[in-house]
Amino acid sequence: MCGIFCLLSLSPTHFEWDKLIYEHLKKRGPNSSQDLTVTGRSPCYQCVFSAHVLHMRGCLRPQPVEDSTGNVLLWNGEIFGGLSVMPGENDTAVVSQRLSSCNSPSEILSVLSSIQGPWGFVYYQKDSDYLWFGRDYFGRRSLLWKFDAEGLTLTSVAAYTFGPDQSPWQEVPAVGVYRVDLKAATEAGSVIFEVYPWAHRGNDAISTFSETTFAFVPSSSTVVISQLGLTPPVFPLNMSIPKSLNETEIHPNSNSSVKDLAQLLASREKNYEVNSLVDVLSEAVRRRVQSLPFEIQDQPPPNNGHSSVAILFSGGIDSMILAALADRHIPTHQSVDLLNVAFELQEQKRQSQSVKKPQKHKNKPIDPRTDGSASRTSSSFDVPDRITGKAGLKELQSLNPERRWNFVEINITQEELQKMRHERICHLVHPLDTVLDDSIGCAVWFAARGTGFIIEDGHQKPFTSSAKVILTGIGADEQLAGYSRHRVRFKMSGHKGLLEELAMELARISSRNLGRDDRVIGDHGKEARFPYLDEDVVSYLNSLPVWDKADLSLPRGVGEKLLLRLTAKQLGLSQSAVLPKRAMQFGSRIAKMEKNHEKASDKCTRLLTHCNE
Structure with a gap:
């Protein structure tokens, strides 16, 4: 598990930490803390990544993870099935390798759809100038977002602040995953992102997204619901109705031993x-x-x-x-x-x-x-x-x-x-x-x-x-x-x-x-x-x-x-x-x-x- 943070600024700017948020993130991940700043040249933008790791399995892998081509992953999750993770292997490294090999949005969606377990993530694709993020189907890992005039902030945990100039934090809706087109956003001067919903939620997902998100996403931002989507990790709910069972009668025997x-x-x-x-x-x-951590499995306490x-x-x-x-x-x-x-x-x-x-x-x-x-x-x-x-x-x-x-x-x-x-x-x-x-x-x-x-x-x-x-x-x-x-x-x-x-x-x-x-x-x-x-x-x-x-x-x-x-x-x-x-x-x-x-x-x-x- 990790505390992850990403600040997207549509123009390079000086960044100063909110000390309380940083403290909260470090408490989530006491075993390793690192920061990384990426600056786009054309277009011009800046992403500040920060990750704080709680070591849970395999060898400790500090984050953010940057691969050989400059892609950056923040991963707050556990793989319990779907993708192969060998004993002693770190699942963050596995996810990074799989995402690095993807050449299209559908391939990224396929990797994420296959994962069984909780996750929240942020992934920067350098060559395409894309920023991906989201939570698993049930939202088992926290991810918050906040929009402001300069861009977008994502974090596992925030801090409550009061004042007329404070932009509100909200939970990222677990209706799908999101992709920001950094080039288009920089040219427009506001955040432009696409939503890839979980497939069988269909209209419900879009309705939920509209109700919970459009209320606070700035009007200057552009939101697009993609025709592509993720494959849900669970079967649909059986909606069968019994024909012979009594519908509403309550048995009065409430004092049974x-x-x-x-x-x-x-x-x-x-x-x-x-x-x-x-x-x-x-x-x-x-x-x-x-x-559990490999050393615990290898040498039981x-x-x-x-x-x-x-x-x-x-x-x-x-x-x-x-x-x-x-x-x-x-x-x-x-x-x-x-x-x-x-x-x-x-x-x-x-x-x-x-x-x-x-x-x-x-x-x-x-x-x-x-x-x-x-x-x-x-x-x-x-x-x-x-x-x-x-x-x-x-x-x-x-x-x-x-x-x-x-x-x-x-x-x-x-x-x-x-x-x-x-x-x-x-x-x-x-x-x-x-x-x-x-x-x-x-x-x-x-x-x-x-x-x-x-x-x-x-x-x-x-x-x-x-x-x-x-x-x-x-x-x-x-x-x-x-x-x-x-x-x-x-x-x-x-x-x-x-x-x-x-x-x-x-x-x-x-x-x-x-x-x-x-x-x-x-x-x-x-x-x-x-x-x-x-x-x-x-x-x-x-x-x-x-x-x-x-x-x-x-x-x-x-x-x-x-x-x-x-x-x-x-x-x-x-x-x-x-x-x-x-x-x-x-x-x-x-x-x-x-x-x-x-x-x-x-x-x-x-x-x-x-x-x-």
Whole structure:
């Protein structure tokens, strides 16, 4: 992974670094930093390239990479399939070699289309005076852009600045890749670029591009949608509608015990689908936990508590399955870090909660792990995700008692939250700015930092995770109808409405989640990896009819992500297989630390206020 930066100026000019942006970029890539300036003679332009490398595989290859003919590559990505990368080989070098051999736009598009894995890139073609850039199909790597009178700036991460003369940063839409004709742009005195969209998104891609981009691209710039495009790396979503299944009826049995739910799961004849998902998801995890620096693979570290892999861990079904599958592919003598974050519940709120009587909710199953105990605890950090996380730890220890599972309890006070939001997080979340972005961004930043304690021999021991790779479960809810809004849509519009909602989820995941999470996790010199968004996993899930993936006529904790729950049972997990979905901002209780009456979609004044101080 890298922090990459490119400034395109349509006339040679003196360049001065924004010190805060440079600091953010270096934190993403602590192993190597280099700058390179290219000046065009005819036409006259200037490109400033900067790259900051986090060494993840093969021999360390400093960037920017300049080949023998003067082409320059900035590559922030990982190749998990599609292009051959030999053991000990660096994927940046592989991409550079392949792009250098391309003689036409279609050949470049073919190379990019073949890559399985996350990527963001900038590529300068010297002979043609072209500047290419873009993000992968899901937008798993951050890339921001900013237009101004002099040209265009691209960066993995920016900084929030306030003022009437400041041009706004925006996320580069992951609807395709972009090419700037430097000669034409220099002659016109403004940026001219062409968009090569992902093919089967078709009109949707163009519509999305128009809605999200034309609003802030300067009117002086020219945008052209090319007839050429990239071949999508995943199968289209199966839009089949069942003819015989009841569309919207919700089964009233919402008080089933764990045993009853387990019997319901076991009774469904889903063996083929479950085994296929286990196979494809296990392979996705293997690629991500074994694609580590060559020296780590060659000389495995001793069992000293220093892990190569960590998991954002709530004890819920998504993170439990990732942990169970990682256990298959990481040598048993190596530890795995389970990062569990909790935000302090304020004293007044704890007292008010302790005197509340338990309420019975219709259609809301009892969490089998808490058994109502969460409301009775006196600890200010015994939030729901901490309780389910500890229960999940016990399941994993039963699954493999020889493995050292480092359950890292990361406790955050309101004072530390406010301090780090002001100093760092508000800049990393930018340009996103909603209450939800603040909550998730802060929770993920503290979790990925991995600083807390573990319990050894009954005592707390300070601990900071050393893992460079962090697995996250994002993508499971979006594909398997895990959110409450999916139930609402199903109840209102049946399977047709649910399918439309699921199609929209993946189309917008880059702009809602992935760029932000990449910026936040990368700030610690660590790399986020998303097994549920592996191309083969998405293709398999897209190939299935929706009723094989979820049955929202069943109660919470069963119907949503039903196929994944069956998978959990197949892997030997029990209680976690029937836990209802709980969003991170509520499970970690960060949402309870701030204003209680905010909407997730509201602009977050805390982000803007802190960044302007």
